[in-house]
Amino acid sequence: MQTSGRSGKGPAVPAISFLLLYLAVSIAHATVSATSHPREAHPTPQIQETGFLNRTIEVQGITYRFQVYIPEDFHRAEPDRTADKKNDKKSNGTSGKESEPAPPIILFLHGRGERGSEGMWQTQIGLPQQLRDHPERWPFIVVMPQCPLRHFWTDPDMLQMAMASLDQEAREFHADPDRTYLTGLSLGGYGAWELARNFPHRWAAIAIAASGVFWSYAPDRWREVATLPAEYARHLGRTPIWLFHGAEDTTVVPRQSELMFEAIKAENGHVRLWDYQGLHHDCWTRAFNEPELPRWLLSHRLSQVPQLPPLAERITIPLHPPALKLPTAILDTYVGEYRDSYNVLVATIQRQGEQVFLRNAQGDVNEIMAESTSTFFYPSGSLTRLTFEHDAQGRVTGIQVRDDRHEELWEKKK
Incomplete structure (x- = not known):
């Protein structure tokens, strides 16, 4: 006699199959969830690229390419969370991990021959060259904007672009505002003098090679020789400045640095001038190769500038040491x-x-x-x-x- 589907042992098979299917789906879902959302997972720390890095910035609708240099042993500083750390210490009784110190940062302005739009030519000479030759001397973030052809660093839009590049990289890498420095050579020195005058409370120290405030493309500025250097000097206050110039420079005459030295001295400022005997316009290779220069920069902090004593030091650097006469x-x-x-x-x-x-x-x-x-x-x-x-x-x-x-x-x- 045939039994119906509601009697005997017939229903046991589909019930067991359904139960096994339910358990399989549940296990699979739990596995996917654990894989997709691991509990108490520790994110892999992101490795910071170092060396010369490509960057872009948009200013007034125009995109500019530039470079930023990150030291090999760079450790990204975190924003100051002193209050949070104190609360953490009170709650768990531990001292906590000390944050990395904010790194120093330099804005470097290149010369006339490195202008362009590819964003890299400015890394060939001056300070960038020393970053390659002696990276151990320069534990700085270095921002290297590039001035386009047919422009000058003294153009207002170029100065705006240079400062915007500095600000962008300072934010990204949490640079130390108390250790922000300015450097420039030749045409870039013209721009550095403008930034020194326009933002006198931004720089912990300034180094300028083969430059001045009388632009080669604006000869009429020499008519203001009796007043222009003093105007810059008054804005600078005690900001420490180190000037370098080749004694045989015929492109930017040494008198440019001499006038600025005397003007800053008259204002009781803080200035050094090194005259290189025998060198022409390219004194920057020697200047940025001075081992003392990066140490001098790091010895200054913006917060300490008002307490600096007046200083006017001028030194003549011989081309070579005196020669001995040997038998x-x-x-x-x-x-x-x-x-x-x-x-x-x-x-x-x-x-x-x-x-x-x-x-x-x-x-x-x-x-x-x-x-x-x-x-x-x-x-x-x-x-x-x-x-x-x-x-x-x-x-x-x-x-x-x-x-x-x-x-x-x-x-x-x-």
Whole structure:
């Protein structure tokens, strides 16, 4: 006899299937939920890019490309939450993690030859060059806007763009407003002087190379030579300023820096002027390569400017140290051929009378002069030094070559 669907063991199979299906869906949903929304998950910390980074900014409807430099060991500072930290300490009894200090920041304005719109040419010379050569000296965020062709940094819209670039990067990287610095060279120095006058309470210190307030494209400004430098000096107050100029500069004459030095001195300001003997317009390579410059910047804070004493320091930097006259018997010990670590001939030392010459692998001959009994320099002003090394018996074994970036040993051919 056939039974109906409502009797016997027939209904047990679909009931069990339904229960298994329900459990499978529930488990799958729980797995997806746990994967999509993990409980007490810790977000992966974002790694900050460092080095030279591309940036853009829009000012008055125009987009400008520029660069910002972030030091390799940069740690992003967080906004000050002192009150929150105190509450946290009271609640949990722990000292909490100290926040990273706000980093110092520099606004750098390039020269006339680096103008453009690609956003990168301004990173080739001056301070950006030193960021590559000596990153260990410059623990700063550096903002490098670019002035377009047919414009000058002294144009009001260019000054606005430069400040907007600085403000944008200062906000993004939580830069220290107490350690905000201004630098510029040549045309960029013209712009730096304008920003120094227009925003005198923004800068903890200022460094300007090969520039002034009498623009080469506005010769009529020289008619105000009796009043214009003093006008800038009055706005600056005690803001510390370091000026650099080449004594042989015919593009922006040294008198420009001299006039500003005297004007700031008359106003009891805080100013240094270094005159480089023998250097022409490009004194900025030497200036930004001064190891003291980044230390000098960091020694100043905006909050301390009003307490700075008056200072007017002017120093003449010789092209090279005074040369010693060595006996020819000593000079003769240096004569010979010198090879690098690959046994390639790289230098030949020759003597002519009391003069010593070095011929390099390309055949170029240059005089070298004695700074000491064993160390020689190039009279061109190069930072390279050649130190002759000796063995225990006093025989010359090689030349230790040192420049601003590296050193190597040239062995004397026996």
